[in-house]
Amino acid sequence: MLLAPDQTTLRPSAEQILPAFVTRRMDEHHIARLQQLWGGEHVHVWTQPPAPDALMLVDNDYLCIAGQPELRDALARSLGAGPAGMLMSSVYLQEGSRQHRLEARLARFMGAEDGVLAQSGWAANVGLIQTIAEPGVPVYLDMLAHASLWDGVQSAQANGVAFLHNHLANLQRQLERHGAGVIVVDALYSTNGSIAPLHEIVALAERSGSILIVDESHSLGTHGPRGAGLVAAMGLQERVHFRTASLAKAFAGRAGFMTCSSRFKGYFRSSSRPAIFSSCLLEHDLAWFDAALDFIAAADDRRAALHATARRVREGLSELGYNVSDGTEQIIALEAGTEPQVLALRKALERHGVYGAVFCAPATAKNRALLRLTLNSGVTSDQTVRLLESCAAIRGELDVGAWSSTRRLRRDHAVGP
Numbered sequence: 001m002l003l004a005p006d007q008t009t010l011r012p013s014a015e016q017i018l019p020a021f022v023t024r025r026m027d028e029h030h031i032a033r034l035q036q037l038w039g040g041e042h043v044h045v046w047t048q049p050p051a052p053d054a055l056m057l058v059d060n061d062y063l064c065i066a067g068q069p070e071l072r073d074a075l076a077r078s079l080g081a082g083p084a085g086m087l088m089s090s091v092y093l094q095e096g097s098r099q100h101r102l103e104a105r106l107a108r109f110m111g112a113e114d115g116v117l118a119q120s121g122w123a124a125n126v127g128l129i130q131t132i133a134e135p136g137v138p139v140y141l142d143m144l145a146h147a148s149l150w151d152g153v154q155s156a157q158a159n160g161v162a163f164l165h166n167h168l169a170n171l172q173r174q175l176e177r178h179g180a181g182v183i184v185v186d187a188l189y190s191t192n193g194s195i196a197p198l199h200e201i202v203a204l205a206e207r208s209g210s211i212l213i214v215d216e217s218h219s220l221g222t223h224g225p226r227g228a229g230l231v232a233a234m235g236l237q238e239r240v241h242f243r244t245a246s247l248a249k250a251f252a253g254r255a256g257f258m259t260c261s262s263r264f265k266g267y268f269r270s271s272s273r274p275a276i277f278s279s280c281l282l283e284h285d286l287a288w289f290d291a292a293l294d295f296i297a298a299a300d301d302r303r304a305a306l307h308a309t310a311r312r313v314r315e316g317l318s319e320l321g322y323n324v325s326d327g328t329e330q331i332i333a334l335e336a337g338t339e340p341q342v343l344a345l346r347k348a349l350e351r352h353g354v355y356g357a358v359f360c361a362p363a364t365a366k367n368r369a370l371l372r373l374t375l376n377s378g379v380t381s382d383q384t385v386r387l388l389e390s391c392a393a394i395r396g397e398l399d400v401g402a403w404s405s406t407r408r409l410r411r412d413h414a415v416g417p
Contacts (some may be wrong), residue, residue, distance in 0.1 A: 004106060019210075033339075043343045043358045043369075045351055050129045055383055057373040058357045062222045062330060066252040066380040071291045082119045090117075090280035091269055098286050103257075107295060110220070110228050111237035115266055119248025120151075121217050122148040124256035126155050127272035128242055129182070133158035138181035142166065144189045145212055146215055147362070165189075168200050180209040184288070187230040188219040191359060191372070192335075193310075193327030198230065211240045218331065220257075222248025222306060225295040229280070251292050255281055266348035282309055293402045302377035306330055309379045309396035316388040321408040323401055334391075335358070335370040335405035336398070342369035354389035368403065 018026075031189050036365060041047075050056060051102050052386055065071055093099055099117055107115035111167045120125040137158045141149055153160040161178055164170040171183070183205050185196045198214065205212040216229040224233035227250065231240050247255040248402025260268065310330045317332070319326045324332055336342040339360050346358055351372070360369035373387075 021322065027079045037339055038343060041343060043339060043360060044345065046355065047239075047347055048112045050352060050355055054353045054355055055387060056355050057375065057379075057387075058355055060249040060374060061252045061377050061378060062218075062219075062250045062306060062374075063227075063252075063299050064298060065292060067294055067300075068284055068295060069253075071288060071295060074291035075288045077286055078284040081283075083282075083283070085283040085286075087279050087282075089276055089278065091276055093280055098283065099193070102286050102290055102293075105290070106257055107259055109226070109260055109293060109297065110158055110216075110243065111232050111391075112243070113263040114265050114276070115174050115257055116265055117281055118256040118258065118274060119281075120254065121244065121248065121256035122217075122395060123148075123246045123274035123278060124246075125149050125215065126152040126256045127268070127274040128213065128244060128258055129153055129158070129184070130155045130273060131268050132156075132242075133182055134389075135159075138174075139179040140171060140178075140181060140210070142185045142189075144191050145184055145186055146190060149184050149213075149215065161204075166194060166197060168197060172206060175204065175208045175210065180294060182211045182213060184213045184215070186215045186218070186332070187359065188216075188223070188329055189327070190218050190331060191364060191370070192333040193329040193331035195230065195328060196261045197358040198236055198240075200236050202236055204329045206239070211241045212239075213241050213244065215244050217244070217246040217249055218329075220247075221244040221299075222303055222330065227299065227303060231369070233402075250296060253285065253288050253292065255285060255289065267357070306375065306377040308375070309375050312384055313373070313375060313387060316384070317391060320388065320392050320395065321406065322391065323403070323405040325409060325412075330375040331373065332373040333370040334373065335368060335403065337369065339365050339369045341398075341403065342371055345371050345394075348394040348398060352386075354387055354390050354394065370405075 004320045005276055016319035034040065063285045112366060117160045118127060125146065129139065129149065131355065133153065133156040135157045138161050139153045140163055142165055150160065156179065161174050164175050175298050181191050183201060185201055187198065188195055202212060210397065214231055219225040219230040229243065231237055231243055242258055242260055245257040247253045266364045276297045313332060314324050322334060326333065334345060336345045342358055342360060345357065346356065349356060356371040357373050364370060
């Protein structure tokens with residue numbers, strides 16, 4: 001409480017007298033969820049600080065470039081060279097500016113005509129959907145599509161239509177019901193490491209006359225020729241209308257990017273609210289991404305190491321009875337089920353020095369909470385063995401056989417192909 005300067009009595013602070021429609025929602029979190037469901041332990045707060053030799057599988061720096069000396073040197077040189085740049089909207093950037101040159105480099109890297117840098121992958125996704133959809137336009141989103149894509153639909157006041165994850169027949173039925181619109185998928189899904197059937201989705205978009213957006217946040221840098229992404233790996237650059245990506249993953253920076261035509265870029269810069277009402281990137285941001293792009297394009301050995309580790313870990317977990325069949329790539333979901341179950345899983349692995357990231361509602365469906373293990377190219381063979389031994393050691397205490405994901409795997413095997 002605060003003491004008023006001209007009074008001797010204490011008065012409640014402004015937040016202590018928030019209206020009921022706010023306090024009700026806060027109570028739902030602090031009382032119903034944190035105290036009652038989680039037993040007073042927050043699912044995202046580690047029980048104890050990680051030890052120096054802890055196996056940290058929570059970082060999206062897939063190619064381990066954040067500490068790369070030549071990249072850090074490029075950043076330091078830019079910071080020491082003078083002013084950081086003008087803090088202004090990218091609307092005011094002139095042709096030939098450093099940001100425009102980097103946008104052109106990234107576009108060539110991905111096999112696109114042009115592109116736009118945004119403040120984040122979130123801003124790129126919201127801004128893009130906002131500028132192509134409008135009220136009444138159906139936007140078809142995979143149920144596991146990133147939250148920013150769903151927020152873009154809300155921003156555009158469009159008609160969001162969900163379809164089952166990677167379920168082509170369900171998408172086809174929705175298209176027949178609602179008509180041509182915008183189809184939105186992730187190339188590689190951040191929840192479970194599954195890959196979208198892009199060839200088939202492109203064909204559906206073309207037959208229905210729909211626009212296709214592919215979010216490459218978790219595949220740009222890690223997949224495709226020189227890391228150009230899964231759309232490039234499948235030779236679909238000319239058939240996908242727009243690609244977006246967060247550069248806070250394999251590029252280890254803080255920005256977003258989208259591919260487009262030069263004509264669309266001119267429209268986007270003057271129509272997208274995130275583009276208009278946010279500042280452009282600064283000189284040291286651009287220096288980092290310039291250097292990172294060169295490094296990533298030449299990092300085939302790190303991409304190979306990442307994929308090899310993902311295969312070994314997935315095979316080992318499957319042999320131990322964990323259901324990791326929903327995905328194939330470097331993001332691995334251990335789906336415990338309820339939030340108390342995933343809390344127990346997180347704590348059990350922490351006791352073995354293994355740290356993952358808890359995903360629960362609203363990041364997942366209710367009672368499909370999971371611990372996400374995010375692999376990177378620096379995970380060693382010894383660390384892989386340690387991870388698998390830890391997962392083997394905790395199976396009994398967690399009753400992995402009773403998890404909903406394990407039961408689902410048994411049902412799938414019983415039904416057969």
